[in-house]
Amino acid sequence: MNIFDAIIVDPLLNILLLSYKLLSILGLPFALGFSIMVLTIVIRLLLYPLTTAQLKAARKMQDVAPHLSRLKEKHKGDAKTLQAETMKLYKEFGVNPAAGCLPVLIQLPVIWGLYSVLIKVINLGANSVSEVNKLAYSDFLRLDRPWDVYFFGIPLAQNPGQLLNTLGPLVLLVPILTGLFQFIQSKMMMSAVGDKKLAVKDEKKSQDFASAFQTQSLYIFPVMIGVLSYTFPIGLSLYWNTFTIFGIIQQYKITGLGGLEDLIKKYVKK
Numbered sequence: 001m002n003i004f005d006a007i008i009v010d011p012l013l014n015i016l017l018l019s020y021k022l023l024s025i026l027g028l029p030f031a032l033g034f035s036i037m038v039l040t041i042v043i044r045l046l047l048y049p050l051t052t053a054q055l056k057a058a059r060k061m062q063d064v065a066p067h068l069s070r071l072k073e074k075h076k077g078d079a080k081t082l083q084a085e086t087m088k089l090y091k092e093f094g095v096n097p098a099a100g101c102l103p104v105l106i107q108l109p110v111i112w113g114l115y116s117v118l119i120k121v122i123n124l125g126a127n128s129v130s131e132v133n134k135l136a137y138s139d140f141l142r143l144d145r146p147w148d149v150y151f152f153g154i155p156l157a158q159n160p161g162q163l164l165n166t167l168g169p170l171v172l173l174v175p176i177l178t179g180l181f182q183f184i185q186s187k188m189m190m191s192a193v194g195d196k197k198l199a200v201k202d203e204k205k206s207q208d209f210a211s212a213f214q215t216q217s218l219y220i221f222p223v224m225i226g227v228l229s230y231t232f233p234i235g236l237s238l239y240w241n242t243f244t245i246f247g248i249i250q251q252y253k254i255t256g257l258g259g260l261e262d263l264i265k266k267y268v269k270k
Helices: 003-025 031-046 048-074 079-093 101-122 126-133 160-167 169-188 193-202 209-231 234-255 260-269
Strands: none
Touching: 003 031, 003 101, 031 048, 031 101, 031 234, 048 079, 048 234, 101 234, 160 169, 160 209, 160 234, 169 209, 169 234, 169 260, 209 234
16 A cells, blocks of 8 residues: 555545535535535644744744845855854844745645545546545445535536636636735735845845745746646645635734735725
8 A cells, every 4th residue: 555645645535525424414515615625724724833833934034034135245255154144143033944844844745645635536436436435434434426526516627728618718717816816825925025125225236046036936836826727627726725815814824914015005005
């Protein structure tokens, strides 16, 4: 048996089955779609402490960035002094450069496992019910018939590109909203422009690679996610949007609006 499946994928599948069974007993329509949302929220809650640690570490790194830029300029060509002063700066601000890495490394297998579960679920047909039932931890969780793979009339196994002819341009809202939610979260992860005035003043002529990459990824990544969601099954977009919206709420609780605050003020003034 695949160790990854046994440790991560199978437990997640059983949580999904449990959610589906309970929602079905309650008579809730479109139980599979709502079960995907419930499973995503459960995973988000389990990862909440790790994500919080990651966000706090990222915030501290953003706060120290202007000071770090000045150190690089001041000790240019003196790597030993720069390293010593950088460590001193990190200690002063209580920053651990590796603090944000461990939470990400722990989260990735779980997120990938959730993706694997959803791929298996949305492709579930009449002939594969027995295969999924083999993975159920109890008789209660076993399916007695194929589940309804529709969510408010939209087939979870099909993508917006396939549904464009039948549902019309309205289905394009799925990739558009997916990209928009991703942009909002990415923008919130950035510091407000006001926090960066010191760094910008000192580095108008030469923006460092990290800043340039962050600025470009702010737009490139949401567009990429939006394009991918056009080709991904609706079930995966449902998971991704639930995951992102939860992330936006958590981001707001931990670090506030971040860079989104400047964008809001810009358009509110208009």
